[in-house]
Amino acid sequence: EPEVTQTPSHQVTQMGQEVILRCVPISNHLYFYWYRQILGQKVEFLVSFYNNEISEKSEIFDDQFSVERPDGSNFTLKIRSTKLEDSAMYFCASSEKGGQDNSPLHFGNGTRLTVT
Amino acid sequence: RKEVEQDPGPFNVPEGATVAFNCTYSNSASQSFFWYRQDCRKEPKLLMSVYSSGNEDGRFTAQLNRASQYISLLIRDSKLSDSATYLCVVNMAPNFNKFYFGSGTKLNVKP
Numbered sequence: 001e002p003e004v005t006q007t008p009s010h011q012v013t014q015m016g017q018e019v020i021l022r023c024v025p026i027s028n029h030l031y032f033y034w035y036r037q038i039l040g041q042k043v044e045f046l047v048s049f050y051n052n053e054i055s056e057k058s059e060i061f062d063d064q065f066s067v068e069r070p071d072g073s074n075f076t077l078k079i080r081s082t083k084l085e086d087s088a089m090y091f092c093a094s095s096e097k098g099g100q101d102n103s104p105l106h107f108g109n110g111t112r113l114t115v116t
Numbered sequence: 117r118k119e120v121e122q123d124p125g126p127f128n129v130p131e132g133a134t135v136a137f138n139c140t141y142s143n144s145a146s147q148s149f150f151w152y153r154q155d156c157r158k159e160p161k162l163l164m165s166v167y168s169s170g171n172e173d174g175r176f177t178a179q180l181n182r183a184s185q186y187i188s189l190l191i192r193d194s195k196l197s198d199s200a201t202y203l204c205v206v207n208m209a210p211n212f213n214k215f216y217f218g219s220g221t222k223l224n225v226k227p
Contacts (some may be wrong), residue, residue: 033211043160043203043217055156060162091159102148102167104217105205107159 002026006108013082014116021077021111029035031098032075033105034067036060036088037067043091049075050098082115088111117195120206122218130226133194137221139204147212149180151189152203154220160203163189167168194225 005024013019025032035045047057047067054067066078075094079086089110097103129135141149149166149198164171165189166178177190187206191198204218 013155019199033215035217042219043154045214045216048211048213050213053141083146090155095213099215100212101171102150102165103160104150104165105160110159 004094004106004108006090006111008111009040009109010112010114011101012114012116015084016081019079020083020089020112021079021092022078023075024073025075025092025094025107026096026106027073029094029096029106031055031095032067032069033093033095034077035089035091035107037110038088046077046099048098052089079113084115087113087115117217119143119208120204120218122202122204122223124219126222126224127223129194131194131196133225134190134192135194135205135223136188136190137202137204137223137225138188139206139218139221140184141204141206142185143206143208144182144185145209146205146206148215149178149187149207150205151176151178151187152205152217154203160205160217163202175198187222191223194223195214196225196227199225 032049037043090111092108093105151163152160154160154162170179175192179188201220203220
C-alpha cells in the first residue's frame with residue numbers, strides 16, 4: 001500500500017538554527033499538509049497546500065515557517081529560526097481529494113524535532 | 117467553542133466490553149468526518165470515515181448526527197489491542213481541505 005514517508009525521523013537542533021523537514025506524499029494525491037503535536041497535546045493543523053500554493057494556514061504558521069514543493073515528489077517544511085517551543089512531532093499528510101467525498105488524510109511516521 | 121471536542125477519558129474497560137465515544141463539532145457546514153486511532157508517539161492512522169447513514173466495519177460502528185453536530189464511535193467486543201487514543205477529525209469551512217482534530221479519547225482495555 002502506498003504510504004507517506006518523512007525524513008529524518010528525529011532532528012535535534014540548537015535554538016536559532018534553521019531546519020528543513022522532508023516528506024514524500026503519496027504519488028497520486030493532490031493535497032498536502034503539515035501538522036504538529038507537542039508531547040501530550042493534540043494534533044494541530046499548520047498548513048495545507050494545493051496546486052503549488054498554500055491554501056490554508058493556522059495562526060501557528062507564522063513568518064518563521066514556510067513550505068515548498070521543490071520537485072514533483074518532495075514536500076518540505078522549513079523553520080527559519082527555531083525556538084524551544086517548536087519542539088514537537090511534525091506530521092506530514094496527504095489526501096487524494098482534500099475535504100471532498102470523505103477523502104481521508106494519510107500520515108507519515110513523523111519527524112520528532114528537539115530544539116535545545 | 118472549540119472546533120472539535122472530545123471527552124479525554126480515559127475509558128477503562130474490560131476485554132469484551134462495548135464502549136462508545138462521542139465528538140462534537142462547531143461548524144455546521146462541515147462535510148467530511150473521520151475517526152483516527154493514535155498509539156503512543158505514533159502517527160494517527162485512519163480507523164474509518166463517517167458517513168451520513170452511519171457505517172460499520174467489523175466491531176466498529178460510526179454514526180453522524182448533523183442536527184446535533186456530533187459523531188460517535190462504538191466499539192464492540194473490545195480487545196486489548198484496541199487500547200489507544202481515538203481522534204475525531206472534521207473538515208472546516210470555508211476551505212474544506214482544512215481538517216481539525218479533537219484532543220482524543222484514551223481507551224484502556226484491561227484483561
